[in-house]
Amino acid sequence: MKLVKRLVTLFGVVTLLVTGCVLYLFNSDPVVINLVWLQIPATSLAVVLIATFFIGVVMGAIFVLLASMMPTKRKSLDG
Numbered sequence: 001m002k003l004v005k006r007l008v009t010l011f012g013v014v015t016l017l018v019t020g021c022v023l024y025l026f027n028s029d030p031v032v033i034n035l036v037w038l039q040i041p042a043t044s045l046a047v048v049l050i051a052t053f054f055i056g057v058v059m060g061a062i063f064v065l066l067a068s069m070m071p072t073k074r075k076s077l078d079g
Helices: 002-026 045-069
Strands: 030-034 039-044
Touching (some): 002 045, 039 045
Antiparallel strands (some): 030 039
16 A cells, blocks of 8 residues: 555656646746736746646635634524
């Protein structure tokens, strides 16, 4: 079982590395992000895409955590 876990982890890491390399090779154009209060200098599009993906994953996890902690009121079926 330990070997299976290691192989699955290795497969996941290799998949992430290959995806990152392909993303970088096909999206190496520099982009400038200009927000109202912040301007980020020219950065590779691949870096921006990966950063926004991980920010979205973290924000989604935070929202799910907060939603799961909120109490819910249920009406009983007895009346």
